[in-house]
Amino acid sequence: MIFKYDGSFEGFLTAVFSVYEFKCENVTIIKETQHVESLFEETEVVITSEEKANRVWKKIQQKTGSKGSRQIYWAFLSELSGVENTLFQYIQHAINSTKNITTDYSNQAVLEVSQIVKKVGREKHRMDAFVRFRKTKDNIYFATIEPDFNVLPLNAKHFKNRYADQHWCIYDLKRNYGIYYDLDSVEIIQLELPNSILNTSTDFFTAEEMQFQQLWKNYFDSTNIKSRKNTKLHQQHVPKRYWKYLSEKYL
Amino acid sequence: MNFDRIKEKLTILADAAKYDVSCSSSGSKRQNTTKGLGDSSGMGICHSYTEDGRCISLLKILLTNHCIFDCAYCVTRKSNDIKRAAFKVQEVVDLTINFYRRNYIEGLFLSSGIFKSPDATMERLVEVAKKLRLEENFNGYIHLKSIPGASDELMHEAGLYADRLSVNIEIPTKEGLKLLAPDKERKDFLQPMKKVKNEIIKYKAEKKLIKSTPKFAPAGQSTQMIVGATQETDAQIMYTAAYFYKKYQMKRVYYSGYIPISYDPRLPSIETEVPMLRENRLYQTDWLMRFYGFSIEELLNKEHPNLDSDIDPKLSWALRNLHLFPVDVNKAEKEMLARIPGLGMKSVYKILGARKYRNLNWEHLKKIGVALNRARYFMVCNSSDYEKRDLSAASIKSLILQNSASKFRNTYSNQLNLFDKADALIK
Numbered sequence: 001m002i003f004k005y006d007g008s009f010e011g012f013l014t015a016v017f018s019v020y021e022f023k024c025e026n027v028t029i030i031k032e033t034q035h036v037e038s039l040f041e042e043t044e045v046v047i048t049s050e051e052k053a054n055r056v057w058k059k060i061q062q063k064t065g066s067k068g069s070r071q072i073y074w075a076f077l078s079e080l081s082g083v084e085n086t087l088f089q090y091i092q093h094a095i096n097s098t099k100n101i102t103t104d105y106s107n108q109a110v111l112e113v114s115q116i117v118k119k120v121g122r123e124k125h126r127m128d129a130f131v132r133f134r135k136t137k138d139n140i141y142f143a144t145i146e147p148d149f150n151v152l153p154l155n156a157k158h159f160k161n162r163y164a165d166q167h168w169c170i171y172d173l174k175r176n177y178g179i180y181y182d183l184d185s186v187e188i189i190q191l192e193l194p195n196s197i198l199n200t201s202t203d204f205f206t207a208e209e210m211q212f213q214q215l216w217k218n219y220f221d222s223t224n225i226k227s228r229k230n231t232k233l234h235q236q237h238v239p240k241r242y243w244k245y246l247s248e249k250y251l
Numbered sequence: 252m253n254f255d256r257i258k259e260k261l262t263i264l265a266d267a268a269k270y271d272v273s274c275s276s277s278g279s280k281r282q283n284t285t286k287g288l289g290d291s292s293g294m295g296i297c298h299s300y301t302e303d304g305r306c307i308s309l310l311k312i313l314l315t316n317h318c319i320f321d322c323a324y325c326v327t328r329k330s331n332d333i334k335r336a337a338f339k340v341q342e343v344v345d346l347t348i349n350f351y352r353r354n355y356i357e358g359l360f361l362s363s364g365i366f367k368s369p370d371a372t373m374e375r376l377v378e379v380a381k382k383l384r385l386e387e388n389f390n391g392y393i394h395l396k397s398i399p400g401a402s403d404e405l406m407h408e409a410g411l412y413a414d415r416l417s418v419n420i421e422i423p424t425k426e427g428l429k430l431l432a433p434d435k436e437r438k439d440f441l442q443p444m445k446k447v448k449n450e451i452i453k454y455k456a457e458k459k460l461i462k463s464t465p466k467f468a469p470a471g472q473s474t475q476m477i478v479g480a481t482q483e484t485d486a487q488i489m490y491t492a493a494y495f496y497k498k499y500q501m502k503r504v505y506y507s508g509y510i511p512i513s514y515d516p517r518l519p520s521i522e523t524e525v526p527m528l529r530e531n532r533l534y535q536t537d538w539l540m541r542f543y544g545f546s547i548e549e550l551l552n553k554e555h556p557n558l559d560s561d562i563d564p565k566l567s568w569a570l571r572n573l574h575l576f577p578v579d580v581n582k583a584e585k586e587m588l589a590r591i592p593g594l595g596m597k598s599v600y601k602i603l604g605a606r607k608y609r610n611l612n613w614e615h616l617k618k619i620g621v622a623l624n625r626a627r628y629f630m631v632c633n634s635s636d637y638e639k640r641d642l643s644a645a646s647i648k649s650l651i652l653q654n655s656a657s658k659f660r661n662t663y664s665n666q667l668n669l670f671d672k673a674d675a676l677i678k
Contacts, residue, residue: 104607106618125296129298130298143354162289211254215261215350218265219261224302224303227525237297248299
C-alpha cells in the first residue's frame with residue numbers, strides 16, 4: 001500500500017501513524033510530488049495532523065532517546081528518494097525492540113540511517129563554512145546557497161550565536177526560502193530575487209563589498225604554497241559545485 | 252580604509268606567514284554571551300582550502316616581516332633580500348572584523364618578525380588582541396605567537412586575550428638549532444612556554460573555586476617543528492614531540508616538511524622535494540600517541556629509529572608484535588581494538604556499539620567501514636573463515652601491499668628503485 005504525504009516532517013510522522021492505524025504491511029511512504037499513479041496498488045492520502053505527528057514523535061523519543069530522534073530528523077532533511085521507507089524500517093525496528101537500537105549498526109536500516117546522517121551533517125558543516133556574506137546597502141549581511149540537502153534549518157542556531165549583533169540572511173536558491181535574523185530571532189522568509197543576485201552589483205551591495213571580496217581572494221592566493229600543490233585534495237575539500245558562491249574561487 | 256595599501260601589505264605578510272602550519276580553531280569554549288560578535292564554543296571550521304589542500308580557518312598574517320634575527324631556515328631572516336612591510340594595529344583589527352563578519356574566517360592567527368626587541372614585538376601583538384576583545388567585543392578565535400624572549404608579564408597579558416599561544420621550536424635538536432640559528436637559544440623558546448603552561452594550570456585551579464575567574468589561553472599551547480632541514484631521525488623528532496606533550500601539556504605539535512627557501516649550504520638544496528610522505532607518517536605517529544594509546548617507545552626506538560615509508564606506523568608496529576594477534580573483535584577491550592591495523596577510532600566505537608546486539612561477522616564489519624584489506628590478518632570474528640595460515644610478518648606485509656594503492660606509491664617506489672640500483676652497484 002502507498003501512503004502519500006505533503007512532504008513536511010509532520011506529514012511524514014502522520015503517515016507513520018496511519019500505517020500503524022491501518023496495520024498495513026508492505027508499505028511505501030512517498031511525497032505527493034514524487035508519486036506516479038499505479039493501477040495495481042492502493043493509495044492512501046495522508047492528511048497532516050499535528051496531534052498524530054506528536055504522538056509518533058514522542059514514541060520515537062521514548063524509544064531512541066535524543067540521539068535517535070535527532071538522526072531521524074536529520075536523515076529526513078536529506079530529501080533522498082526513498083529515505084521515508086528506510087526511516088520507517090528504522091522506526092519499526094525501534095518500536096519492536098526492547099533495547100535502544102541507535103548503535104545497532106549490523107541492522108541494515110540503522111546503518112543506512114547513520115550513513116545518511118553523516119552526509120547531512122557534512123553538508124550542514126559545509127554550509128557553516130561556505131556561507132559568504134555580502135553586505136547590502138541596507139546593512140544586511142546577505143548570503144545565497146544551494147545545499148545538496150535541506151540543511152538550512154540546522155544552520156540557524158550556529159549563525160544566530162555567532163552573528164548576534166548584525167542583521168543577516170541566508171537564502172537557499174534551490175528551495176526558494178531563506179532564514180533571516182533581525183537581532184532578535186531567526187525567521188523563515190521567501191523573497192523574489194533577481195537572477196543577477198550572484199553578481200555583487202552596487203544596486204544592492206555597498207561599494208566596499210567588492211573590495212573586501214578582492215582582499216579575501218588576495219589573501220587566499222598569498223597563503224598558498226606553490227611547491228605543495230595538490231589539486232585533487234583541494235577539490236575534495238572544496239567541491240566544484242560550490243565554487244560559484246565562493247568569492248576566492250570565482251573572482 | 253585604503254584598500255590598495257592594505258592589499259599590498261596583505262600580500263607580503265600573508266605570504267610570509269604561510270609556513271606556520273597550525274590552523275586549528277577549536278577547543279576554546281569562548282561563548283558569545285553579551286550579544287557581541289563571534290562565538291568559538293563549537294568545533295573549528297575550515298572556511299576554505301588552499302590549492303595545496305591545506306585548511307584556511309584563520310586570517311594568518313605577520314604583523315611585520317622586519318626581523319633582527321638571521322635564522323637560516325626562515326624566509327624573513329634579516330639577510331634575505333625581500334620586500335618588507337608592517338601593519339598598523341588598527342589595520343589588523345579592521346581586517347579581522349570585516350573578514351569575520353562575512354564568514355570568511357574563524358578568527359586571527361597573528362605572528363611577527365622580531366623588530367627592535369622581543370618585548371616591543373610581543374607588546375604590539377597583545378595590543379591587537381586586547382583591542383579586538385575589549386573594543387570590538389569579539390569572541391572569535393585568536394591565536395598569538397609567543398615571541399621567544401618576551402617577558403613573563405607580557406605573556407600573562409597575552410593569555411588573557413588569546414585563545415591559543417604558540418612558540419615554534421622549529422629545529423628538533425639542539426645541535427641543529429646551533430647550526431641554523433646561532434643567535435637563538437633553546438631556553439628563549441622554553442621560557443614563554445613554561446610561563447604560559449604554569450598560568451594555564453593556575454587559572455584552571457582557580458576557576459574550580461571561583462567561577463568568575465577569567466579564561467587564560469583556553470585552547471592551550473602548540474608548537475611546530477620543521478622536518479628535514481637538518482639530519483634528525485624520526486625518533487629524535489617524535490621523542491621531542493612526546494616531551495613537549497608531557498612536560499608542557501601541548502595541545503598540538505605540528506610537523507612541517509622543509510620547503511627549500513634558501514641557497515645556504517647548511518640547508519638541503521633548493522631543488523629538494525618537500526618531504527610530504529615523511530610528514531604524513533609523523534602525523535600518523537602523533538595520532539597513535541594521542542588517541543590510540545600507544546607510547547612513543549613502542550613505535551620508535553633504538554632498533555627502529557625511523558618510520559617505514561611503505562606502510563603506516565600502526566601496521567608496522569603490529570608486524571613486529573604478531574604474538575598479540577589475532578584479536579577477537581567481539582570480545583576484545585577497546586584498547587586492543589584500537590591497535591588493530593585498519594581500524595580507526597570511529598570504527599572501534601561502531602564495533603563497540605554494534606556488538607551489543609549480536610556477534611559481528613565479516614559482512615557486518617565491511618559495511619561498518621573497516622579496512623579489511625589490512626585488518627583481516629589481525630582479527631577473528633563470528634565466522635569460521637579467517638586467516639589460518641601461519642604467515643610471517645614479511646609475507647603479511649607483501650600481501651597487504653599487493654592489494655593496496657597508496658597515494659604515495661610513486662614516492663616510495665622511486666625510493667625503492669634507488670635502493671635497488673644502489674644494491675646493484677654494490678654487487
